[in-house]
Amino acid sequence: MNDELRRITLEEWDARYIELHRAGMAEPEYGGPLRRHVQDGDRRLLKLRFDNSPAALRLWNFLLTEEDRLHQARAGGKKIVGAMKDLGTVPVMAYSLRQLVAFYPDGAWWIPCVMELSAPVLSIADSLGIDESFCPVRAMLGAFLSGAHFPRPDLLICSVGATCDDFSAIAQRLNGLGYPILWWEIAQRRHPDPGEQAVELPGGFVAPEAQVSFVRSELERVRSVLEELSGTTLDDDALSSGIRRANEVRGLLGELRRVGFTADLCPLPALEMLIAEMLAIHFCSDQDETISVLRELLREVRARVKTRKGVLSEEAARIFWVNPVADLHVMNLLEDCGGRICGTEYLFSHALDEIPEGLSPMEALARMALADPMVGPAADRAARICSDIRAFGAEAVVISRIPGASHCATEGTVIGDLVRSELGIPVMEIEVPPVSDSVQPAIRTRLEAIIETAKELRKRCSAPA
C-alpha cells in the first residue's frame, strides 16, 4: 500500500479506501467510503482534494453523517436544541445535560456549496424574499422549510444584539413563519469607561464587569429553558463538567492548531484543519466522538511533524485566513497556488479559547460569550489576528468576504489597515460565493499574487544585508 502523504481526489479515495479496508482499518459505525456521500447529493466532494489518512477519513465521515446522528438522538428520546448565531456558547450548556443534543442550523450555509446548488434551499429563501443580497446563511431558511437537512429542533435559541444583521433578519423571518425562538441578548462589547470595573475575557479582550453580569443574566434565561426542555436541573456541577468536556475539545484543537500552523512542513491540509476547527462549535452533535476524532487527527499530525513529513512544499507561503469560505474548494485552491494555512480567524476564536474553570460556570460562560470576536470592535478582532499572526508566523493575510454579510462591508478595511501598520505584511480581500467555479480564475490570480508577494518578502528578509 502506498502511504505517501498527499492530497487526493475522491476517485483516489475510492481505491485507497479499499486498500485501507483490506489492511484492516478499523472504523466507527458511521464510517465507510466517502463516495456514498456523493450519492446522497454532496456533489462538491467530487471537486475537492482530501488528506489521505484514515484520521481524515474519519473526520469527513463524522462531519457528513451529522444529520443521521440527530435523527438517532431523537429516536433515542433526546431533545434537539437548535443553537443559532452565538457559535460556541449555548451548546456547551446543552451538552451538560445528557437529555439534550445541540446543533447549529447556521451550518446550513454550506449546503449550497456541498450540494453544488442542487438542493432548493436558496430558491426557498428567494421565495420568502431573502435573496442573494443576504449572506449565504439564508440557506438555513430553506433547510428549515424543506425539512430535508436536519430534524426540526424542539427548541430554537438565537443570540441577537451585537450580531450581523443578515442572521438576525433571517432568524426573525423564520420566527415570523411560526418557528418560536428564544432570543437572548449579546451586548456590544466595549472597553470599560474610566473608573469602571474591568474583566479580562478568554483570549485577552477586556470588558466592563457590568456587561459580563448582563450576559450572565441572559444565559440564566437560556439555562431555565434548557432545564424546562430536558425536565432536569442544570446545576453548576453539571455545567462545570460540561465546561471541562468542552475544554478538552478546545485543548485538542489548540494543540492541533499550534502544531499544524507552526510546523516547517504543513502536516494537514487547510480543508481538514477548517473542518476540525468547526467541531469546536457544537461537537458535530456528539461530544465524545469529537474528542476521539480530534485525538486521532492530532496523533497523525504529531507523527508527521516528528518524521518531517508534509502534504505541501516547504516553500509554501504561510497565509493567515480571516472568515470561513462559503466554498470549501477555495481552501484547496490556496494550496494549489502555493500557499498553506498558518493561522485562522473563522469568526469563532471564542469557541477555541479555553473557558475559565476557576470561576462559577455561568460567569465563565458569560465571559466566553463576550469574547466573541464579532460582538466587539473590528479593531479588537484585528488586534487578536495580529497576535495570532505573530504566534504562527504567517507571512500574509487573506480576508475572505462573505457575500452580502453586513460585517464584511467595512471590517476588512479596519483589519487590513491594522495588520499592515503593525506587521507590514501583505493583506488581500477576496469574495467567495457558495460555488465559486465561475470566479475561480479571478480568485486564483489574486491568490497567486499575494503568495508571490509573500515569498518575495521572505526572500528579501532572509537575504544578507
Added chain:
Amino acid sequence: MKTIVYVCPFVPAEWIAAHGLRPRRLLLDSSKGSSPAGITSGVCPFARAFVNRVSGESEADAVVVTTVCDQMRRAAELIARDSALRAFLMNVPTTWQTAAAQKLYIAEVRRLGGFMVRLGGKAPSAQELAEVMREYDAARSAVRAARGQLSSRQYSEAIAVFNRDGAPPAASLRSGREARGVPLALLGGPLLASQFVIFDFVERAGGYIALDATETGERTMPSPFDRRLLRDNPLVELTNAYFGSIPDAFRRPNSQLYIWLRKEIGKRGVRGIIFQRYLWCDTWHAEVQRIREWAQMPLLDLDVGDEDAEDRTASRIQSFLAMLK
C-alpha cells in the same frame, strides 16, 4: 452650547438637552461623498451618508451612534478612528421583553450622561430632567396636532425639523390643504432629505401619504409621557417612552411593529404601502415580503441605491397608484 449629533430615534433628545447640550438629530442629505466609508460593495447608502456627513461635521462636538444595526454599530468605529468628533456608541438592546433589556437601556442612557459630563455637560436633577421632558412633550404634541392640517410632506418635514431642533418649525403648522386621493403608508428606514420628494410624487400620481411609518416620520416619535411617572421617576418614564414604545424592524421579536402598523393602517384607511429600504439594509429588506403577505394590500418595494434617479422612483410610484385607483 455644545452640540451632539445623531440619527437614531432611540437616543433621547431630552436627556441631552437636560445636560445643557444641544441635541441635533440629523436629516442626512446624500449618500455620496468621500471616505472613510467609500463606495464599497455591501455598504448601506444611509450608513455611508452618516459616516461621510459626521466625518465632515464642523458644527458639532460629539456624535452618538447606536447598535440598532450592524453597519451603524461598525460605523461608530470608523468615525472614532477617522473623525475629529468624539464618538459615543450607545448599546440599544435588540430584545425588549425582559426587565434586563430595559435596565440595560437605562444603564446606557446613564453612561451617555457620563460621556456628556466629560464633554462639559452638567448632570441634571430629576426635577430638571422632568422640566425638559415636559417642554419636549408639549412641542411634540403640537407637531402631532398638526397632522391633518398640513400636507403629508409638510407634516413629515415638521417632524424632521422638530427632531433636528427640538422645536416645531417656525412657520405656521396649518396649510389648509386637504388630503385627497388614495391613502398610502410610507414604511421603512430613515429618509434622506432628498427623498421627501416621494411625497410629491405620490400626490401628483393621485394619492397621499396618510401614514409616514419611516424612521424619519411619526413611527419613531416617542409616546407622550405619563404625567405621574414623569414626576416620580423621569428617567424611567423617558425609557418607557423611547425604549418601550418605538416600534422597529430590528427588535426581536419585532411584533410591536406589526401591532402598531395594524392599528395605524386601520385608523388611516391605508390602501397600499410604499416600502422604502436601502440596498444592503438586511433588517428592512427581510420584512418586505412578510409585510406584503401580512398586510394583504398592494406594496411597492422601493429599493434605494446610490445612483437612483428621481425619474425612476416617480414612474414606479405612478404605476403603483394607477393600479390602486
